Amino acid sequence: MAVAVADAVLPSPPLPPPPPPARIVVVVLALVHLALAPMLALGRALCVAAGALPYLGFGVAWVISAATAGQVVASRAWGESSAQFLFLQAIMYWGLKVLIYSILVLVALLALLMCVAYVFALVSGSTSAFKKSASGAFTRESVADMFRLPRTAVLGYVADVAFFLLMVTGLLVAMLSPHVEGSISQGEMVASVIIDVALFGMHATACFVIIPALVLSVWRGGQADRKVPSQFC
Template sequence: MAVADAVLPSPPPPPPPARTVVVRFALAPMLALGRVLRVAAGALPYLGLAAVWFTSAASAAKVVARRAWGEDSASFLFLQTLTYGAFTVLACVFLVLLALGVLLLCRMCVAYVIAAVRGSRREFKERAVGAIKPDSAADSFSLPRTAVLGFMADVPFMLLVVAGLLLAAMSHVEGSVSQGEMVGLVIVDVGIFAMNAISCSVIVPALALSFWKEDQADRKAPSQFC
């Protein structure tokens, strides 16, 4: 008798409640959209950094083109168009990231609804709040040291631009361009060129490398959300 009991298969697990099945089926498109949003949110920062790099590089080259060939030259007009295009892409990336943030919030609400139907709201809160630790939040808003040094190097050139503008304004003469105004405009161009050169050669590459390292770490770490 004991042998017969051991041979008998175990009974199948009970089926999930009908309301859980209905909610899962109704909210499946939103969960699939969440995976798409995760991929898009990982790619958009790189697109934004690329737009910033092109904006900075074109702005620095535009200063040289204006001084060398004038504002009516084809090189200056091309660089100006490139600058406007890159800035437009950057603005679009910001708007898309804002929309993704709203959609991500909606996905969290959907996950909370599923947890409420399952009766595991406490588990959802523990996992959601546990994923946001003080250390991880500080790391999310921290900048790499190279980028910080780049921003610090930009400060003197920003002051140089302000000083050049003040000199040009105080030396302005109606109907002509004084020597002081010309010197002030040259100082402004030097400051703008230096800031954009530091941005595209130091700050943007450092931020891109930092984002890449964070992505690699996130791929290796297990996900905290269902």
């Protein structure tokens, strides 16, 4: 009897709050969509720009190497005061400036892309997934894969090391050769030829072996990354 009275006295559990009206839900979803759409478009634009800049950098590096190799030929054929030599020298200097600016712009674009991705995740409520994907992008395997060079590029670098040693040999020959006032000794002439051959070989290897191999490797990596789902790219 006492138990029954106690059960009757116990308060009933509170009722759950009523669901929000359908109009409010639709308005909230529309506002979230309006906030996410510009960020998504900006992220895609930044991703496209960041993907195109490496190819621009490779193209500029190829032009610099080709201009430097052409300078060696122009200095031998027409002299260092010729119009051909000065034209190639100007191309090399402008190419270096464009390459440096491209690297700076690429770093800025990547930083801005990370900021946009974080804001997108914050607005959409998926910050935990963003942190997980960001931490997974810098694992030991991903960093090692980033610095893994194709075999053709490695062979090109080995050839460049050989040409560099040849250039050092030419410099040593020039240092050990007797200097004659008002003329060039035979040893200095031989050293000049050795240095020019080494410089031409280094930059020709970069043009026709190293840079094409790196471009092909980056292109293949981009094709593989397209198969992985991403927020923007």
